[in-house]
Amino acid sequence: MEPPYDTPLDEVRSHIARGCKASRRKPEDITLIAVSKTHPASSIEPLLEQGLRVFGENRVQEAQGKWPALRERYPNVELHGIGQLQSNKAEEAVALFDYIHALDRPSLVKALGKAMDKADRRVPCFLQVNIGSEDQKGGCSIEGLPDLMSQTQDADIPIVGLMCLPPAGIEAAPFFALLAKLAQDNGIKGLSMGMSGDYETAIMLGATHIRVGTALFGKRE
Ligand SMILES: *Cc1c(COP(=O)(O)O)cnc(C)c1O
Numbered sequence: 001m002e003p004p005y006d007t008p009l010d011e012v013r014s015h016i017a018r019g020c021k022a023s024r025r026k027p028e029d030i031t032l033i034a035v036s037k038t039h040p041a042s043s044i045e046p047l048l049e050q051g052l053r054v055f056g057e058n059r060v061q062e063a064q065g066k067w068p069a070l071r072e073r074y075p076n077v078e079l080h081g082i083g084q085l086q087s088n089k090a091e092e093a094v095a096l097f098d099y100i101h102a103l104d105r106p107s108l109v110k111a112l113g114k115a116m117d118k119a120d121r122r123v124p125c126f127l128q129v130n131i132g133s134e135d136q137k138g139g140c141s142i143e144g145l146p147d148l149m150s151q152t153q154d155a156d157i158p159i160v161g162l163m164c165l166p167p168a169g170i171e172a173a174p175f176f177a178l179l180a181k182l183a184q185d186n187g188i189k190g191l192s193m194g195m196s197g198d199y200e201t202a203i204m205l206g207a208t209h210i211r212v213g214t215a216l217f218g219k220r221e
Pocket residue numbers: 035037058082083165195196197211212213214215
């Protein structure tokens with residue numbers, strides 16, 4: 001696909017292809033998560049109509065309001081919970097999401113483990129790492145990762161990857177590279193990294209899951 005693109009999805013897919021080509025990877029190995037937070041069902045439907053089935057939401061309540069109806073009309077949607085999660089929302093998150101990306105602390109491991117037991121449903125999770133060691137950001141510390149991993153094992157929570165949100169306003173590549181190294185050192189395969197501004201870079205550094213909102217839906221209010 002070459003510019004001009006018919007749709008934002010075509011454009012994103014062409015950037016994915018470019019990142020893959022540069023790093024000798026295959027586009028099939030990259031999961032594009034369309035981040036539909038804040039956008040109404042009417043904005044999501046065009047992407048569903050184009051065949052996209054993997055979406056990300058950051059708030060449980062908002063996702064509960066939009067997705068049950070959309071899922072009835074479009075089967076096989078895979079919904080990723082990508083935002084900070086409060087422990088008291090664990091049961092709802094386990095019922096709603098097919099993947100959870102922001103598992104970052106012992107209290108949440110406990111709550112999610114309990115919720116998964118109760119629902120008899122194991123939801124695969126990504127461990128979020130505070131890759132830039134920023135005070136205001138979620139994610140476990142780099143040093144705390146092994147401990148958190150063993151806690152998830154004890155709670156029988158399947159871990160499929162690491163996730164990060166690098167510091168805003170500076171080059172993300174070194175942080176992506178660090179997350180990839182941490183995953184490799186800990187025997188973890190998946191890497192949820194890269195957003196609208198930097199997903200091509202993330203792919204070149206090993207991302208398996210990219211979380212793209214603005215480039216697909218336009219600016220959020
Ligand atoms: C909103 C959000 C995204 C998408 O960001 P864009 O810049 O709009 O692509 C990705 N990841 C998380 C955790 C988000 O909250």
